[in-house]
Amino acid sequence: MQRIPSTPPPPGAWQRAARGAGLLAPDGTSAPTIFAEMSALAAQTGAINLGQGFPDEDGPDEVLAAARAAISTGRNQYPPGRGEPDLRHAVSEHQRRFYGLAVDPDREVLITAGATEALAATLLGLIDGPGDEVVVFEPTYDAYAALIALAGATLVPVPLRSPRFQPDLEELRRAVSDRTRIILVNDPHNPTGMTFDAEVRDEIVRLAARHDAIIVTDEVYEHLVFRSRHVPLASLEGARERTLSISSAGKTFSVTGWKVGWITGPARLIDAVVAVKQWLTYVNGAPFQPAVAVGLRLPDEFFFGAAATLRDKHALLATGLQAAGFSVIAPHAGYFTIADARDLGEAHGRTDADDLCRWLPETVGVVAIPVTAFVTTEHREDYSWLVRFAACKRLEVIADASQRLATMVRA
Numbered sequence: 521m522q523r524i525p526s527t528p529p530p531p532g533a534w535q536r537a538a539r540g541a542g543l544l545a546p547d548g549t550s551a552p553t554i555f556a557e558m559s560a561l562a563a564q565t566g567a568i569n570l571g572q573g574f575p576d577e578d579g580p581d582e583v584l585a586a587a588r589a590a591i592s593t594g595r596n597q598y599p600p601g602r603g604e605p606d607l608r609h610a611v612s613e614h615q616r617r618f619y620g621l622a623v624d625p626d627r628e629v630l631i632t633a634g635a636t637e638a639l640a641a642t643l644l645g646l647i648d649g650p651g652d653e654v655v656v657f658e659p660t661y662d663a664y665a666a667l668i669a670l671a672g673a674t675l676v677p678v679p680l681r682s683p684r685f686q687p688d689l690e691e692l693r694r695a696v697s698d699r700t701r702i703i704l705v706n707d708p709h710n711p712t713g714m715t716f717d718a719e720v721r722d723e724i725v726r727l728a729a730r731h732d733a734i735i736v737t738d739e740v741y742e743h744l745v746f747r748s749r750h751v752p753l754a755s756l757e758g759a760r761e762r763t764l765s766i767s768s769a770g771k772t773f774s775v776t777g778w779k780v781g782w783i784t785g786p787a788r789l790i791d792a793v794v795a796v797k798q799w800l801t802y803v804n805g806a807p808f809q810p811a812v813a814v815g816l817r818l819p820d821e822f823f824f825g826a827a828a829t830l831r832d833k834h835a836l837l838a839t840g841l842q843a844a845g846f847s848v849i850a851p852h853a854g855y856f857t858i859a860d861a862r863d864l865g866e867a868h869g870r871t872d873a874d875d876l877c878r879w880l881p882e883t884v885g886v887v888a889i890p891v892t893a894f895v896t897t898e899h900r901e902d903y904s905w906l907v908r909f910a911a912c913k914r915l916e917v918i919a920d921a922s923q924r925l926a927t928m929v930r931a
Contacts, residue, residue, distance in 0.1 A: 555893075559572055567880070569887045570913065573910050590809075602794065603629065603782070603803075605625070611629050630793060631781070631809060634780065638766045642783065643671040643673070643702070645793040646789070651699065652671075653701060654673050655676045659712060676695050677896050680709070685849075689720070692723060702735075704738070705737045708745055710740075712849075713849075713856050721751065739765060746827050764783055772826065778811075833918060834851060838857060840919070840923075843926050844925035844928050845929055856911065859909060860905055868928065890903075
């Protein structure tokens with residue numbers, strides 16, 4: 521009979537790092553994330569869930585049909601370790617078509633289980649351990665802190681302050697040092713919906729070269745930019761040889777559950793990531809990979825149309841939020857709109873965005889996420905009244921949510 525120890529084992533390196541980063545409770549347990557909590561509240565109350573960033577409409581018919589055909593014709597076993605050759609070629613074609621980047625599909629492309637696995641394998645593969653630092657732009661996608669802790673490195677946040685959400689260049693320069701192993705850049709940015717200015721992009725590349733750091737970019741919203749064209753850091757002079765670019769199919773093609781992503785970059789860096797990725801998922805999504813290849817080869821009209829449709833959804837959401845009393849910060853890209861809720865929240869006796877977001881589902885019937893969920897403790901006060909709403913829903917759902925939020929004005 522297996523004996524179960526009466527006391528838990530001593531914490532490992534990741535547990536110690538995770539506790540220090542505030543990702544685990546002192547006793548080593550993991551509390552539900554704010555996203556799980558809010559989704560549960562939506563289910564309990566029947567509220568409209570504008571908290572989680574997934575669409576409620578299917579992706580393009582050609583892509584869905586290609587997945588069905590792949591399943592029917594037996595594409596259901598392990599694909600090659602680096603990904604199906606046709607998808608790797610499609611990613612290479614995509615980088616040249618949209619950004620003029622020449623990428624070798626055999627040596628410089630890796631297919632992953634979504635962008636999050638790509639980030640995990642990259643950080644684990646390139647970080648040497650304690651002493652290494654990873655510079656991030658805060659608020660951050662919630663996985664970053666956990667993955668950096670898992671890799672044993674130190675997270676160094678550079679705040680993006682409302683309403684422009686651009687980093688202060690002097691703060692960025694102070695954050696990057698010879699201890700910096702990776703500068704992790706999320707552009708277009710989640711949760712703020714902003715894109716970085718040209719001077720910010722140029723400074724990131726300059727600092728990376730000066731301190732011999734690797735640039736890792738999270739570009740999953742690359743085709744959902746409404747105010748300009750996306751500019752990958754890898755396309756800038758002096759950046760390509762030190763940059764790994766990460767993207768995925770989920771956001772562009774509204775198939776977030778497929779979990780098919782990719783990394784492009786220099787072969788020496790891709791090889792280091794492959795060495796870790798093979799021990800994570802090994803491979804994934806066999807019938808979805810040829811379908812994503814079809815998606816990446818869709819005509820320009822699809823990509824322009826996807827961005828335009830999302831822009832219109834953001835505009836409708838902004839109108840509803842403003843009518844309810846929120847101050848809206850118009851996004852440049854992505855799924856999310858940020859709104860300042862201070863005046864509205866205080867008028868209803870709320871103490872901050874956390875309190876407001878826990879009050880909204882039962883009282884108004886709408887779920888949103890406080891931006892404090894994406895920041896470190898030291899910068900929490902700067903974001904205490906900011907709320908994130910997802911615009912990637914059907915127009916009728918956004919209109920219904922707007923009507924519910926408007927009841928706050930009449931209350």
